[in-house]
Amino acid sequence: MxxxxxxxxxxxxxxxxxxxxxxxxxxxxxxxxxxxxxxxxxxxxxxxxxxxxxxxxxxxxxxxxxxxxxxxxEEAGRLADDRSARARLDPVLGPAATAPLHAAAAKAPRKxxxxxxxxxxxxxxxxxxxxxxxxxxxxxxxxxxxxxxxxxxxxxxxxxxxxxxxxxxxxxxxxxxxxxxxxxxxxxxxxxxxxxxxxxxxxxxxxxxxxxxxxxxxxxxxxxxxxxxxxxxxxxxxxISDMWYAPPAAGTAAERPPYFVTVGTIEARKNHLMLLNVWRRLVEIDGAHAPRLVIVGKRGWEIESAVDMLERCATIRDHVIEAGSLSDALTIDLVRGARAMLFPSFVEGYGMPLVEGMACGTPVIAADIPTFREVGGDIPLFVDPLDGPGWVSAVRSFRDADAPARVAQLARLAGYAPPTxxxxxxxxxxxxxxx
Structure with a gap:
């Protein structure tokens, strides 16, 4: 033929x-x-x-x-021109991890x-x-x-x-x-x-x-x-990119302060507003002991309420880091060190960050929608995207590195073979x- x-x-x-x-x-x-x-x-x-x-x-x-x-x-991307983003990441990555980024930014071309x-x-x-x-x-x-x-x-x-x-x-x-x-x-x-x-x-x-x-x-x-x-x-x-299979950088989830990460453009479909309200409740419950949330992704469209929370809600100000668009290398480092990756979307065509997160061995808490069930199988913890209290409970159950729910998912991740x-x-x- x-x-x-x-x-x-x-x-x-x-x-x-x-x-x-x-x-x-x-x-x-x-x-x-x-x-x-x-x-x-x-x-x-x-x-x-x-x-x-x-x-x-x-x-x-x-x-x-x-x-x-x-x-x-594949370079440092937008982070090279965003000094405030680098400074905000210091609390979760630590100065030792972000120092190379500061140095690279000083040498990076502006265009x-x-x-x-x-x-x-x-x-x-x-x-x-x-x-x-x-x-x-x-x-x-x-x-x-x-x-x-x-x-x-x-x-x-x-x-x-x-x-x-x-x-x-x-x-x-x-x-x-x-x-x-x-x-x-x-x-x-x-x-x-x-x-x-x-x-x-x-x-x-x-x-x-x-x-x-x-x-x-x-x-x-x-x-x-x-x-x-x-x-x-x-x-x-x-x-997914081979970068997600690379050995983890220094500073594991157990060694860093507890934080969770979500990756994707800030838009209504990805349910950031619900997640920000979940973090407000976490701070109200746990005070200074509440974990941090790192949001990786640029701002999208029609997100006025989410932006109001990010810019004006004093309760979450010290616990939510809007990192913006980051290089692949830094995003991978953030995901690897997180207690879990959060993916509360109402709808997705596929959900690449969910697959990438599981590929690098990070637990995932995801919206209970058909696409995520298909690509995630029985590995993630699934929560209805409308269930705010359920998300509060899920995050709290993964806060400690050795939390039973988190350890159980890590065991399931050990046998995960991502699509290539x-x-x-x-x-x-x-x-x-x-x-």
């Missing part, structure tokens, strides 16, 4: 190098770009959307782009060094657009176009014309249906935009890759409601070979 060529669309990650760190979707695109060449060899091509055209990029230019960009994303390379990539693409697009109109009849980012799918007519003109078989990655199933947690208008994306996927896709059974079930329900037949829907759990990118990509490539 002749296996088809695959064109991986890298538009999103190439156009976003000014970010201090890649987002979850960016990391998926990077993992594919790094892992597919060894599996597909000469069958793999890379592409970039420019307006209504699609440019094929030489592999050596793509390799050079990632060689330049990835180290920049990332990766922008010129990204501009070169875009300049190169535009320079060659006429020649390359002319040759790429029919790169190979029946080639697979692989889009992992949701980007470029809201103009259905253009996507239809693009696929038909280049005679491609589209395959898509669907990360979640949250803007449709929970529009109150998305920006105004995102539900209509996401419906258009799904319409393109369902009408034109030959394969839709999803990250969980829960996402697949939501997709199939949506397709039935729209009277559309869904193409093959492949469930492939996401892998190798396993994910092997599953996806098998499906691509069947197309």
């Amino acid at each position: 002749t296996r088809r060529s695959v064109i991986l669309d890298l538009t999103r990650v190439i156009k976003r190098p000014r970010l201090a760190a890649p987002t979850g979707i960016d990391r998926v695109e990077i993992a594919y770009a790094m892992g597919l060449p060894a599996r597909l060899g000469d069958r793999l091509r890379f592409g970039l959307r420019l307006g209504g055209d699609f440019v094929l990029l030489p592999k050596d230019e793509v390799d050079a782009f990632f060689a330049r960009v990835l180290p920049g994303w 990332p060094l990766i922008e010129p390379w990204a501009e070169r990539m875009l300049w190169f693409a535009r320079r060659r657009a006429v020649d390359v697009v002319t040759r790429a109109r029919n790169p190979e009849p029946g080639s697979i176009y692989l889009n992992l980012s949701h980007n470029g799918l809201t103009e259905g007519g253009r996507m239809l014309a693009f696929a038909e003109r280049m005679k491609l078989l589209p395959a898509f990655f669907l990360h979640d249906l949250i803007p449709i199933t929970f529009p109150e947690y998305a920006r105004a208008g995102d539900d209509a935009m996401h419906r258009e994306r799904l319409d393109t996927m369902l009408r034109r896709g030959r394969l839709i890759i999803v990250n969980s059974d829960d996402t697949r079930d939501a997709l199939l329900h949506h397709a039935r409601a729209q009277g559309l037949a869904a193409p093959e829907c492949l469930v492939a759990h996401l892998g 990118w190798d396993g994910h990509l092997d599953t996806v490539c098998d499906a691509l070979d069947r197309m």
Whole structure:
């Protein structure tokens, strides 16, 4: 059987190098770009959307782009420019652990060094657009176009014309249906935009890759409601970075003052407001002995009540640390040293931080929602995301390093085998070979 060529669309990650760190979707695109060449060899091509055209990029230019960009994303990130964040982390990490961060920040450039390379990539693409697009109109009849980012799918007519003109078989990655199933947690208008994306996927896709059974079930329900037949829907759990398997840094959970950590953009969907009220109650009950909460993640949208708590609630001021966006290395260190990772979200498409936390051996207290049950199995302690008193009780039961509930979960974690990118990509490539 002749296996088809695959064109991986890298538009999103190439156009976003000014970010201090890649987002979850960016990391998926990077993992594919790094892992597919060894599996597909000469069958793999890379592409970039420019307006209504699609440019094929030489592999050596793509390799050079990632060689330049990835180290920049792996540096200290935003922490290098945030002296107050470093100071706030001293109480939980200790001066010995944060001293290298202070030193690195003094030497860190104020602007990332990766922008010129990204501009070169875009300049190169535009320079060659006429020649390359002319040759790429029919790169190979029946080639697979692989889009992992949701980007470029809201103009259905253009996507239809693009696929038909280049005679491609589209395959898509669907990360979640949250803007449709929970529009109150998305920006105004995102539900209509996401419906258009799904319409393109369902009408034109030959394969839709999803990250969980829960996402697949939501997709199939949506397709039935729209009277559309869904193409093959492949469930492939996401892998995690090898950094999460590295030996722990000095200062374990038993050696540090008790703290808990939550990782993710501050937004209503992730239930930070409930968590802040839980911490207020903990301080009211335990006073100065209450543990600290470290919040890792930037501020999102429509979070006025949570911001009011963070900025104006005197009760939690000495017990809640809003760390902002941190480098991967520092985030991992914080998670490793925590009594537990907290994940009280109302809804998630997958829940990568939960998997990462368990992979590095940190106990997890998570919302009792289908996605977390699927990826966490019987390891985390599950609490209803609406049960504030239940969260108070759960946190208190994990406060001490040797608390029975915590020790029991550590024993369950000893046998945990997280999903890997190798396993994910092997599953996806098998499906691509069947197309």
